Amino acid sequence: MDSEAYELSVNSNLIRIAAGSEQGIIYALTTLVQLMENGTVKTCRVKDEPRYSHRGLSMDCARHFFRADEVKKVIEEISLAKMNVFHWHLTDDQGWRIESRKFPLLHTTGSEYYTQEEIKEICEFAKIRGVEIIPEIDMPGHVSSILAAYPDLSCSHKQVSLAKTGGIFPVILCAGNDKTYEFLNELWQEIFELFPGDRFHTGGDEAPKKEWKACPCCTKKMQDMGYTDYEQLQGYFASRINEIFKANGKTAVFWNETLRSVSNLENAEIQYWTLQHRDSMEKYADTKQKWIYSDMFELYFDYPYSMTNLKKVYETVPHLGMRQVDKSDGLQGMEAAIWAEHIQNEERLENLLFPRVYALAEILWASDNDYQEFEARLAENIKSDLHGNIAYTSRDWWTPEGQARQMEAFAYMKSMNDGMSEETKAETVESTAPNREFGEVFMTKFFQPEDLPILMAGMNQKA
Numbered sequence: 001m002d003s004e005a006y007e008l009s010v011n012s013n014l015i016r017i018a019a020g021s022e023q024g025i026i027y028a029l030t031t032l033v034q035l036m037e038n039g040t041v042k043t044c045r046v047k048d049e050p051r052y053s054h055r056g057l058s059m060d061c062a063r064h065f066f067r068a069d070e071v072k073k074v075i076e077e078i079s080l081a082k083m084n085v086f087h088w089h090l091t092d093d094q095g096w097r098i099e100s101r102k103f104p105l106l107h108t109t110g111s112e113y114y115t116q117e118e119i120k121e122i123c124e125f126a127k128i129r130g131v132e133i134i135p136e137i138d139m140p141g142h143v144s145s146i147l148a149a150y151p152d153l154s155c156s157h158k159q160v161s162l163a164k165t166g167g168i169f170p171v172i173l174c175a176g177n178d179k180t181y182e183f184l185n186e187l188w189q190e191i192f193e194l195f196p197g198d199r200f201h202t203g204g205d206e207a208p209k210k211e212w213k214a215c216p217c218c219t220k221k222m223q224d225m226g227y228t229d230y231e232q233l234q235g236y237f238a239s240r241i242n243e244i245f246k247a248n249g250k251t252a253v254f255w256n257e258t259l260r261s262v263s264n265l266e267n268a269e270i271q272y273w274t275l276q277h278r279d280s281m282e283k284y285a286d287t288k289q290k291w292i293y294s295d296m297f298e299l300y301f302d303y304p305y306s307m308t309n310l311k312k313v314y315e316t317v318p319h320l321g322m323r324q325v326d327k328s329d330g331l332q333g334m335e336a337a338i339w340a341e342h343i344q345n346e347e348r349l350e351n352l353l354f355p356r357v358y359a360l361a362e363i364l365w366a367s368d369n370d371y372q373e374f375e376a377r378l379a380e381n382i383k384s385d386l387h388g389n390i391a392y393t394s395r396d397w398w399t400p401e402g403q404a405r406q407m408e409a410f411a412y413m414k415s416m417n418d419g420m421s422e423e424t425k426a427e428t429v430e431s432t433a434p435n436r437e438f439g440e441v442f443m444t445k446f447f448q449p450e451d452l453p454i455l456m457a458g459m460n461q462k463a
């Protein structure tokens with residue numbers, strides 16, 4: 001039996017569970033509890049196993065710090081939906097959220113954080129619910145919180161502050177200086193000891209090369225290595241990090257931009273989120289190495305329901321451009337992500353997550369899916385007192401239409417736009433270098449044709 005598979009049979013005098021592993025037993029017990037009505041379970045026989053092995057949610061606790069109890073609440077909820085991965089985005093330009101005994105300036109400079117005790121407790125909480133925690137320390141970009149504490153790790157060594165808004169910031173780790181790798185080696189050792197899992201996410205997204213280009217150390221490394229393009233230096237950086245992981249028997253996960261500069265990161269996994277640099281992602285899928293699907297147009301739950309509605313999530317079919325992909329292409333599963341630049345409180349977080357998380361959970365587990373049937377069942381299921389006190393989005397907003405949809409989508413786009421200084425906006429646009437394909441997909445996935453004029457007019461209006 002597959003390690004996550006289980007069989008559950010209930011008759012008038014016996015409940016019997018057979019499972020491929022402890023994980024399967026957790027799912028059998030979860031099903032049993034879900035079938036219970038007034039303390040009894042009707043006679044039944046269930047034979048069940050998941051469609052994908054990686055069924056995840058990524059949550060950003062760096063941009064907005066969520067209390068340990070809220071983190072547990074989310075983990076509890078995804079485990080009830082039989083999801084098995086909680087990817088914990090713990091560091092970014094806006095904050096450092098891990099107590100570090102080796103480098104305490106990280107958490108004391110980086111604002112609110114989880115103590116090591118809290119982290120261990122959350123990991124244990126997740127483990128007994130069958131959820132793997134993949135902590136992410138993003139690098140070489142998104143590191144203002146590292147550099148605010150240890151400015152010598154950047155190319156310029158200049159003091160930087162934590163970011164106050166979203167955006168892509170040019171200050172990144174120096175890739176040419178061996179001291180960077182010595183520091184990261186020490187840091188990762190501490191992280192490897194703190195978290196019990198085998199997989200750790202090391203980011204690799206959105207790393208502008210401006211500072212590397214002006215750095216004597218990085219430029220010398222370029223020459224020594226015979227590189228002609230500063231992107232290759234990110235490949236070098238990623239390889240050095242991957243060596244640290246391999247030496248410690250751990251598996252690294254990288255965002256898909258990393259493939260721009262390096263095609264073979266032995267033993268690593270890739271998380272696909274952006275169609276930019278899709279060529280390299282397609283080549284990677286050809287090799288059938290492991291990867292996870294997190295397309296931002298379908299599975300980024302920080303976008304409101306007016307841009308990514310429940311039906312769209314439920315009908316997600318993993319694809320790279322026109323090419324449909326599946327397990328035969330190395331695909332392990334899918335993961336939704338929720339980024340917290342624009343999330344101010346727990347209620348909003350829960351609103352954005354639920355019920356979209358259930359839509360994803362269901363298509364990750366089962367193959368025969370019908371949206372209408374799912375929606376009707378969902379409306380009943382969320383009334384169950386198995387769920388905690390969750391701030392669900394109400395049914396009329398699951399798949400909003402008409403003017404209400406337009407208003408919400410525009411308000412969101414406007415708040416993203418208005419939230420950034422002109423300088424940050426310029427850096428962000430330059431770093432993402434949105435091409436025509438990206439623009440077209442953005443419009444067609446998030447908007448409808450009649451929205452375009454209103455959208456343009458709204459964006460140009462001063463706040």
Ligand code: ACM
Nearest residue numbers: 205206255273296
């Ligand atoms: C990402 O959204 N920058 C991974």
Ligand code: ZN
Nearest residue numbers: 155174215218
């Ligand atoms: Zn440098």
